[in-house]
Amino acid sequence: MSILTSEDKIQDSNLEHALRFLHVITGNEESNNERIVLSMNTKLIDWPTFIGALVVLLSVTIPLILFPEAGAEVINMANTFMTGNFGVLYMIMGLLAFVFLIYVAFSKNGKIKLGNKDDEKEFGNLSWAGMLFAAGIGSSILYWAMIEWAYYYQGPPFGVTPESNEAIEWASTYGIFHWGPIAWAIYTLPALPIAYFYYVRKKPVLKISEAVRPVLGKLVDGPLGVIIDVLFIFGLMGGAGTTLALGTPMIAEGVHHLTGIPVTLGLQAGIMLLCTLIFAVSAYSGLRKGIKVLSDINLWLALFILLFIFVFGPTIFISDTTLSSIGTLADNFFRMATWLEPLGNLAGFTQTGFPESWTVFYWAWWLVYAPFVGLFVARISRGRTIQEMIFGTMIYGTIGSILFFGIMGNFGLYLQLSGTFDVISHMDEFGAPAAIIAIVNQLPMGSIMVGLFTILAIIFLATTFDSSSFILASVVQKEIQSEPMRWNRLFWAFTLCFLPLVLLFIGGLETLQTASIVAGFPIIFIMALLAWSFMKASSTDIKETNNYKSPTIHINRKEKK
Known part of the structure; x- marks a missing residue:
């Protein structure tokens, strides 16, 4: 070793x-x-993957720098083609991932413990939930939880009349759906084979390619394995660009509100560099001293802000609307998970593009991030069973999303419906980031809450990126016993900021986001391979263990009295 x-x-x-x-x-x-x-x-560095990832990233970003308009047009055309023609694949993938995980959790495979028989949980439930939520969601949830309802209110699904009572019902429900069980199922699926090989079969490698070895065999040792890992890295970089594209302007608006400094490219670049410094220090410190501490701070600050809004905001409206939204989601879950506006292209029907613009886009976005979050969830889940990891991720993640959308989203909706503050007019005039800060400013002690909200957004952004740099460094190493090398973690920490920073100045962040979603299309098939690999490997080991041939796994069973 x-x-x-x-x-x-x-x-x-x-x-x-x-x-x-x-x-x-x-x-x-x-x-x-x-x-x-x-x-x-x-x-220790897997140089083909390391160099391949950089080559792919530069081959996309350099043309965008040299020919921003033409590059953006080509990528947007590819995205429209993908979501318009293959949207059904994304929808099927999301639903099957959810059903598959429920099946695994209640099967014998779900009772397998990640680690040795006597291994205790590496992290307590609260810290574990905080880390996985911060890694999987990031500052994007602050953005969309506050303002997503406004888009649904003005352009609701199912042919509903905009700004009607029915539109209000869907406006408060669809955000919870898009950030709910299916999203977290997509995140959790890659964690199964990765955690299994790392903690049960004791393979000191955290790679997507290694997780599909039971199906692809020695092919993962060649170019195919490199392609799989490079696609994952590129998708994660694009997803990171999306998070920066949403989080940076919102943080800049918060700074502007507090200090009066105009929102400029220079301010946004400074915010990016500050976040980079925070998550670089965290990534350098490691999993326990850096990422865990930052995630714990993030969790408690988020809970405080949510509790403050709930107590000092329209408490009854928030409670009633959130509970009603959960009921609406439960009644319409499969309808929402399969609706693709099939009559939109026929005569007499108006096509809104809602499924492609929202549900298909979200599933594609979660898919791009899924291998990263799966890798991270796998790494922090030692001592838990497969069942605990599945239900913990899906339940904690969904509860967190319900709290954010239920409290923050319904607070903004209340301001709009009560006439206290016209959120939609403000958004139309000044943009969504300014509208978000204006909503927070309606709370008692508005400036203080805007300050705390801005700090939370910075920490959320940092926790997402320190987790990302940790995993990217892991993927480009041949072996990981505890943590990837520090210089490797720092290299990817600054790379995560450098490319989006360059694209920020040419207005190409959204294009990088779209490019990552297009490149993430093959991950649909990689997800199928991951599920197949886990079932093949774990079922084989269970059979051998039951036959007393190779007791390499520990399965939790209730002791008979």
């Missing part, structure tokens, strides 16, 4: 610094030990 990846030995960077210090005080021009360590350091 390499000294560079073991928790109980010196970290790679500390050892490297120590050797360099020894070189200085001894006056030696070169140290054999230093050369050995640096050689081992670089040998």
